Amino acid sequence: MMDYLINWALRNRALTLACALILLGVGIYNSLRMQVDVLPDLTSPSVTVMTDAEGMAPVEVENLVTRPIEAALNGAPGVRRIRSTSSVGLSEVWVDFDWGQKVMESRQVVAERLASVVDELPPGVERPLMAPDSSIMGEVMFVGMTSTNHSLMELKKYARGEFRRRILSAPGVAEAIVSGGEERQYQVRIEPTLLAQYGLTLDQVSTALREANQNVSAGVINERGNQWLVLGEGRLRTVEEIGKILIDLREGQPLTIADVARVEIAAPLARGSAGVNGMDGVVIGILKQTGVNTLELTRTLDLLFDDIEFHLPAGVSLHRGLFRQADFIETAIANVERVLLEGIVLVILVVFVFLGNVRATLITIVAIPLSLVSAVLFLKGFGVTINTMSLGGMAIAIGALVDDAVIDVENVFRRLRQNQNLPPQERASSLRTVLTASIEIRSSIVFATLIIGLVFIPLFFLSGVEGRLMAPLGLAYLAALFTSLLVAVTVTPVLCYLLLPGSAAVKKPAGAPWVVAMQQGYRKFLGRVIDYPRSWSFSTLFLLLIALLALGLAGRSFLPDFNEGSLTINAVTLPGSSLPESERVARAVEKTLLSFPEVVSVGRRTGRGDNDTHGSDVEGSEFDVNLRLDKRSREEFLHELREELAEIPGVSVTIGQPISHRVEFMLSGSKASVAVKIFGPDLYKLRALADKVQEEMAEVRGVTDLNVEMLSDIPILQTRFEREALARYGLSLRQAADYLQSAVNGLKVGEILEDNLTFDLMVNLRGDEPWRLDTLQTVLIKTPSGAKIPLSALGRVERLSGPNRVSHEGSERKIIISCNTAGRDAVSVVKDCQKKIAPLFEGETEYRVEYGGQFESAHHASRTLLFVGLAVVVGVAMLLQVAFKSMRDALLIMVNLPLALMGGVIGVYVSGGVVSVASLIGFITVFGIAARNGIMLVSHIRHLQIFEGVREFREAVLRGSQERLVPILMTALSAGLALVPLALAADKPGNEIQSPMAIVILFGLLSSMLLNMFIVPTLYLAWGRPVSKQNESEE
DSSP, X not given: OHHHHHHHHHHSHHHHHHHHHHHXXXXXXXXXXXXXXXXXXXXXXXXXXXXXXXXXXXXXXXXXXXXXXXXXXXXXXXXXEEEEEEETTEEEEEEEEOTTOOHHHHHHHHHHHHHTTGGGSOTTXXXXXXXXXXXXXXXXXXXXXXXXXXXXXXXXXXXXXXXXXXXXXXXXXXXXXXXXXXXXXXXXXXXXXXXXXXXXXXXXXXXXXXXXXXXXXXXXXXXXXXXXXEEXXXXXOSXXXXXXXXXXXXXXXXXXXXXXXXXXXXXXXXXXXXXXTTEEOEXXXXXXXXXXXXXXXXXXXXXXXXXXXXXXXXXXXXXXXXXXXXXXXXXXXXXXXXXXXXXXXXXHHHHHHHHOOHHHHHHHHTHHHHHHHHHHHHHHHTTOOBOHHHHHHHHHHHHHHTHXXXXXXXXXXXXXXXXXXXXXXXXXXXXXXXXHHHHHHHXXXXXHHHHHHXXXXXXXXXXXXXXHHHHHHHHHXXXXXXXXHHHHTTHHHHHHHHHSTXXXXXXSXXXXXXXXXXXXXXXXXXXXXXXXXXXXXXXXXXXXXXHHHHHHHSEEOSSOOOOOSXXXXXXXXXXXXXXXXXXXXXXXXXXXXXXXXXXXXXXEEEEOOTTOTTOOOTTEEEEEEEEOOOSSOHHHHHHHHHHHHHTSTTOEEEEEOHHHHHHHHHHHSSSSSEEEEEEOSOHHHHHHHHHHHHHHHTTSTTEEXXXXXXXXXXXXXXXXXXXXXXXXXXXXXXXXXXXXXXXXXXXXXXXXEETTEEEEEEEESOXXXXXXXXXXXXXXXXXXXXXXXXXXXXXXXXXXXXXXXXXXXXXXXXXXXXXXXXXXXXXXXXHHHHHXXXXXXXTOSSOEEEEEEHHHHHHHHHHHHHHHHHHXXXXXXXXXXXXXXXHHHHHHHTXXXXXXXXXXXXXXXXXXXXXXXXHHXXXXXXXXXXXXXXXXXXXXXXXXXXXXXXXXXXXXXXXXXXXXXXXXXXXXXXXXXXXXXXXXXXXXXTOTTHHHHHHHHHHHHHHHHXXXXXXXXXXXXXXXXOOOHHHHHHO
């Protein structure tokens, strides 16, 4: 088939070049319009269910809300994991589905299951809601709002109203989460003593407010040919109108709301706050929908903010630089594009230096743009974006893209020169020479390309995050590689025919003098060492054993750390702390952050924002820190930052990055790279075990940001109802409990419409002072007989304590001890932790420990790559056997694999001594490229014997090695040097994954190239067999 393709291309030269130009144009057109993102979409098919249970204690939320929801969702089709957290008045359930399941199908499954559980929830609990579908990449932008002459309530009103509405109107925005400020409420603050004095109950006041706050539709009237809609306007609009509402008539005199209560606009008890660069304000987090182009969305939002800023209320400042994911994307993509271009330049230089001819160099490099644009078209066809991984695949492939063309051009060049040196009557036509030369090497380049494609198969067996992350890299690499093969058998021969026959270099009797001298020197040296196969074999085996030992001692990790240019810092103080106390600690952290010159801006979010599915409880704060690192490295900055933050008393700090900590939360439920999860029934025993685990982990070298999930008691004021008293007054337990909840927490009796926004109308009995133990007991409750009795007549009011939160996974209670790692790989840290933790659980039957996080993904990925990789090695051997019809030759070619392994191990230690998934993929890649060198060498030795009549086996090996030296050096150096810019840019955003991969490939190629030039010929002469046209046909 390839022979026909080469022949067809040479006979239809104009059509071939026209097709190439069309491909180039279409590819460039589509590449300029492709979606750009920092990483492939790593979003797991998951649904977040939030249920508001205002005022309920965490254990009540767990038993009455969370467990019924979990029970309904367990066993649903496609569900692989259910996690939940029950905190004060809130249940959050995260439902993770199998990878590959569509999000909309997942949401439909959850919606159907939730419909069956709504009736089981206690009265007063809101209907479970599914959070909007958003990308795991998190917030694409954080913007802040501060003011010098507006209150926090006015600021929150503007942010929640017009500002949020305009953001949500932008196409692609999933949610805008408003944190901080003060909520606006219309509060009817009833004085308990006045209520008792007038003999009124809370029910009477509530009923009066409900009935007075409504519009009435009275129907229609037909008059004079028109239809008039009759309305009764009764909605409340002002504080004064609320105060005039009638409650009852006493001796003919109206008793109004103003007689027993003070009506005002005030803020409810806050569960969160926010700040910008040390100033109180509002922070808005903007999440994008799955699959939306972040850069386009950011440009749309920038234009929107330009218009909003022009119309901002006087004194309000909009802070747009707190965090912009687009900045990271643009920087990362620019870095990868730069190393891509630098790699192309180096490849061109290598080819030009060896070929010494501008025309030949031009023919060779044509494969690069054609292959890259084809890769873009493949990516678009598979729905993959242009991101650092797909661009990284192209960057790694740059050197390999010219390999097939280099081999073809070099062989055509050599055959044209040989043809030119023949007497005129013996010369073949240029067309015949180009055709023969291209067909001569087509078998080696086809099988070499197939083998490289085969070794990339393991990438597509990876599942989960690692699969989604690496698949675009493999797809881009393979698409570009196979296109380069197609170019090498179509466009390259055509250009060779059009440009090379008339070249002055072809008419020279030999190549460049330095190339000829190098070939002669190589042959001379090879002739001396080729007769010592045992020495070479034992030396190589010894080096291989050392490499394998070093590889076994290397560290292990999932992925290298990203450099996102910003930080996400979580700070947690003691559970049960009030919001003012939590703010005090958060401001100390904020002040410390702002003291660093590298910190450009700090956005603080304490507690939970509106509809925030990743928010903290009141005791937690999250800081979005924008950095500009100039004078010192990121590691030095983080080391000093951790030391400074450790000096702040009463706070536990975890340092992460915006995207990384979202991925970690998706993997393990913790915003750190390592999570130790303890399961068991008793919360207090869990906490005791967690404290012991923390003590053991603190002694492990490399553990940093060690943090135990804050599970401790919070104060609870509990009314213990006496059933005899309830029966005596004819009240049910639910009636009494509802009355208590309404009186203390406030009862929502309606909404006030103001400026197209609705604000709650609340009734409460708190008066000017908060409830205390003694005053709480005086709350009057109306009995069915009409009598009014104090709360103390129905039970005892006690001060107790209870857990601040309850976490589940798989419907079991759990507690998480999390940490990051510094100065050491995660797998080694976890192994040491496991050794120290295991004795703590000896003899425990109800409690167990599990480990989660990135290292778990590293383990799964490594195991998959190992098993599939072994199968691929067998496949490579079989493919070589098919190509050469000799298992002996196939095994001799595969000697290049351990030769490449030696250099790859050196590359691992050069890049930090840690084997990550990226490093493993580097090994896979270099194995395929190294096998190409062996194929080129062995196939040419066989060609000399079969077609050129070289009978003496030793001469065939020496001549074949000499003639293949230049193409082997060109292909290996072009593939290797193209990776140098990527290897040197390891600290740049966007190159974190590709750089370790590139370093492994680079060193593996160098070792394989150098050793292949001596060891493979030596071993082939010792253990290979001579071939001829006769025994070739017999085989």
